[in-house]
Amino acid sequence: MTAHPVLPGELADPATLSDSRHAWPVSSSDIKYESPYVSLRVDTIVDPAGGEHGRAVVQPNGAIAVLAIDDEDRVLLVEQYRHPVGRRLLELPAGTLDVEGESSIDAAARELAEEADIVAEHWESIVHLLATPGYSTEAWEVFQATGLSAVPPAERTTREAEEADMVQWWLPFDDVVTAILAGRITDSLTVAGVLAVQVLRNR
Known part of the structure; x- marks a missing residue:
């Protein structure tokens, strides 16, 4: 390890720097x-x-979110009432891993269908996060979904409680990034997923 030339701390090797398991x-x-x-x-x-x-x-339980993007580069956002913060939030479709034995990608597909009546042909894992590691074990994963189509009306989920009051919105990807940076979209899973894709696009 090499010390920083003028400030406290060590210079990190970007090839090896990573979270590590330790308890x-x-x-x-x-x-x-x-x-x-x-x-x-x-x-x-x-x-x-x-x-x-x-x-x-x-x-x-852990959670997943879905960054669904249509053929015109529009992002699906759901507007949902969140009681703990007393606000209606714009979010990616998301949900918890509450079905025993269900994989994260299957949970993502289930939530996209349940919350937005949409199925996707192509799936890609974008980013993994720990929600609030100072006091919580909750782990999150964001998927990108493309090749979208509608769930047939007869097969759609009957949404209940807060989900029955959901509204679905489509917004151009760049406008979602702008809204996040302006503080108009604040849900952390949504912010992380959208900005991760923005970084990948600019590489």
Whole structure:
């Protein structure tokens, strides 16, 4: 390793720099809440010097999102009420991995059909994220879907609760990027997926 010439820290090797698997020992763990969708536990972790620290750990199901792009380079966004933030958000179609044994790509296809009545011929995994690793185990994956077609009316899902109130919008890709940078679209899965594709397009 080589020290930075004037600032604290080491110069990284871009070929090898990566997240790594590493875990401090847990001296105790107490489950505070548990449901099929999310659980909460409090762990006491032991640092390398032997000190103990309490840490809350939220364990939701993982989630996926779908960046569906039509033949005219328009992006599908769904407008949905999100109660915790008290807002209607513009988002990519998305959902949790709540079907046992279902792969992430199958979940993505299911959510696209359920939320937008659309199926896709081509799928590509774009980016993986950890939602809020300071206190949550939730992992996300964003897929790009192209070669789109409509689900036949007789096979469409009956949407319920917040999903029954959804609105579907199509917006040119570049305009979605502009809306994100202007702070008009703030859902983090949507922001990450769209900007990741923007980077890939500019390589």
